[in-house]
Amino acid sequence: MSAFAQVAEYSAKHPKPSDITFEYGTAGFRTIGETLESTVFRAGLLAALRSQSKHGQVIGVMITASHNHERDNGVKLVDSMGEMLQQSWEGYCTDIANASSDSQVVDILASIAQLEGIDMSIRPKVAYARDTRPSGPLLQAALEDGLAALDVEATNFGIVTTPQLHYFVRCLNTANSPSPYGEPTESGYNTKYGQAFLRLVDGKPLPSTLHIDAANGVGAPQVRKLADAIGSPYFNIEVNNGDTDTLGKLNIDCGADYVKSNQRSPVGTTLVPSGRYCSFDGDADRIVYYYADDHGIFHLLDGDKISTLVATYLRDLVAAAGVTDLQVGVVQTAYANGSSTSYIKDTLRLPTVFAKTGVKHLHHEAEKMSIGAYFEANGHGTVLFNPCAVEKLQAVRPATPAQADAINRLWALRDLINESVGDAMSDMLLVETILICKGWTLEQWDAAYTDLPSRLLKVVVNDRNIFKTTDAEQKLTSPLGLQGVVDSLVAKFPKGRSFVRPSGTEDAVRVYAEAATRSDCDQLAYAVAGAVFDKAGGRGDRPAEFL
Ligand SMILES: CC(=O)N[C@H]1[C@@H](OP(=O)(O)O)O[C@H](CO)[C@@H](O)[C@@H]1O
Numbered sequence: 001m002s003a004f005a006q007v008a009e010y011s012a013k014h015p016k017p018s019d020i021t022f023e024y025g026t027a028g029f030r031t032i033g034e035t036l037e038s039t040v041f042r043a044g045l046l047a048a049l050r051s052q053s054k055h056g057q058v059i060g061v062m063i064t065a066s067h068n069h070e071r072d073n074g075v076k077l078v079d080s081m082g083e084m085l086q087q088s089w090e091g092y093c094t095d096i097a098n099a100s101s102d103s104q105v106v107d108i109l110a111s112i113a114q115l116e117g118i119d120m121s122i123r124p125k126v127a128y129a130r131d132t133r134p135s136g137p138l139l140q141a142a143l144e145d146g147l148a149a150l151d152v153e154a155t156n157f158g159i160v161t162t163p164q165l166h167y168f169v170r171c172l173n174t175a176n177s178p179s180p181y182g183e184p185t186e187s188g189y190n191t192k193y194g195q196a197f198l199r200l201v202d203g204k205p206l207p208s209t210l211h212i213d214a215a216n217g218v219g220a221p222q223v224r225k226l227a228d229a230i231g232s233p234y235f236n237i238e239v240n241n242g243d244t245d246t247l248g249k250l251n252i253d254c255g256a257d258y259v260k261s262n263q264r265s266p267v268g269t270t271l272v273p274s275g276r277y278c279s280f281d282g283d284a285d286r287i288v289y290y291y292a293d294d295h296g297i298f299h300l301l302d303g304d305k306i307s308t309l310v311a312t313y314l315r316d317l318v319a320a321a322g323v324t325d326l327q328v329g330v331v332q333t334a335y336a337n338g339s340s341t342s343y344i345k346d347t348l349r350l351p352t353v354f355a356k357t358g359v360k361h362l363h364h365e366a367e368k369m370s371i372g373a374y375f376e377a378n379g380h381g382t383v384l385f386n387p388c389a390v391e392k393l394q395a396v397r398p399a400t401p402a403q404a405d406a407i408n409r410l411w412a413l414r415d416l417i418n419e420s421v422g423d424a425m426s427d428m429l430l431v432e433t434i435l436i437c438k439g440w441t442l443e444q445w446d447a448a449y450t451d452l453p454s455r456l457l458k459v460v461v462n463d464r465n466i467f468k469t470t471d472a473e474q475k476l477t478s479p480l481g482l483q484g485v486v487d488s489l490v491a492k493f494p495k496g497r498s499f500v501r502p503s504g505t506e507d508a509v510r511v512y513a514e515a516a517t518r519s520d521c522d523q524l525a526y527a528v529a530g531a532v533f534d535k536a537g538g539r540g541d542r543p544a545e546f547l
Pocket residue numbers: 026027066335357358359376378380502503504505506510
């Protein structure tokens with residue numbers, strides 16, 4: 001009997017909407033939840049094949065739409081070390097999601113199996129989870145049908161954060177290796193990160209309550225469990241926007257994306273000077289911090305501020321450990337504030353590179369560094385320790401207690417960091433550790449450099465696919481002539497910088513601008529947005545603020 005004998009019958013239960021073309025983009029598939037049943041079913045089939053192509057290693061499937069609206073949902077595959085799906089498989093995902101009949105689904109599976117030389121006798125293994133969205137149960141059932149159709153050995157991790165699922169996958173696949181990543185359970189996660197935190201802070205509790213805005217998403221119950229595992233009095237937190245039961249609240253006027261995009265505190269949070277605040281996004285893979293100064297003015301500590309804090313701390317520890325030829329580097333995207341890039345290059349004197357938007361691109365660049373910190377400005381990122389760096393650290397024979405302490409701290413930091421993917425909870429512990437060790441307030445952390453005023457806009461156009469970019473997405477090569485217009489606008493403003501790229505997750509084109517003053521920055525952003533709207537098929541009414 002063919003390995004795919006049951007697929008057509010199961011597939012018939014989850015017909016593809018004929019009017020939608022799906023694309024596996026920057027963050028997997030993402031659109032209106034109810035329309036994704038066929039896609040999630042088929043993602044299950046592909047996860048099975050991917051597992052077989054990896055000789056039976058566990059592959060993850062996460063059902064989430066992160067910071068997007070509650071009616072949206074999405075699905076993405078997690079590769080065997082907990083990283084994003086290998087890029088060459090993304091095309092397979094898109095192909096199978098768009099197959100127009102059940103028999104075509106089977107044909108595509110058969111052709112992938114042949115192309116990849118897959119041994120169909122291997123029993124596939126898949127681990128899956130979802131966030132708190134209302135369409136989650138429907139999509140989970142579709143996924144389970146996909147897994148049943150290929151007789152997958154499946155593990156349901158329930159409702160957890162995206163980074164927790166990545167962690168579980170990595171744990172499962174390293175369980176029998178010389179360096180197991182951890183125990184693949186929620187309590188294993190909390191113990192691993194909680195214990196590393198306690199080792200690093202040496203008995204010191206948080207300086208004051210940390211107010212966490214959990215976007216009314218899955219981060220709320222999970223961070224409460226993490227705090228319980230760490231225990232009082234070390235980790236005093238208050239969770240705001242932690243309502244995952246009431247419909248219509250997820251990510252609305254709250255969460256990391258809202259706070260970063262609007263540069264304002266989330267609903268229900270009144271900032272008190274010297275209070276400490278952070279926001280997760282809907283699936284808790286992003287985090288930003290913020291505070292109000294003595295005049296009540298809001299200040300954001302975004303992904304750039306986190307990466308510079310972390311890179312500085314790691315650089316100093318590596319120096320204290322006396323390990324030469326071990327370089328800490330930073331990976332950013334073009335959305336990084338220009339001040340942060342100058343600070344990394346000129347003040348910290350660390351190497352920095354730009355990668356394309358989307359964490360998988362940053363992750364791959366960071367892998368090339370000895371110790372690579374990567375963060376998107378929106379707060380998604382982590383730190384990677386290259387195996388060569390680990391070997392160098394292992395080879396050190398400390399000559400002084402200070403050197404031994406630095407090495408111990410580096411090992412503990414490695415345990416504190418979720419290397420598989422950016423993780424709001426692990427990043428929060430990392431930031432808190434560094435602040436405690438330095439004895440810093442949020443204001444002191446913020447003092448390292450001052451952000452240039454920046455603005456991010458969306459332009460809705462008839463066809464965003466005509467936008468092509470080069471140079472880490474900073475220059476347009478198409479539509480022809482538009483980059484020249486952007487360049488001439490940028491040249492008018494001191495410290496001006498602006499670029500245009502098609503979004504990988506929304507049907508829109510993004511315009512980013514920064515300049516020396518708020519008014520220059522806004523003029524530049526709205527002028528570039530206006531040029532995009534006029535010259536590249538702006539759709540609908542022209543927004544009044546566009547110049
Ligand atoms: C400017 C911006 O924040 N872009 C986001 C957004 O991608 P776009 O391709 O810009 O839509 O969603 C991605 C997935 O969450 C995230 O990685 C990225 O940083």
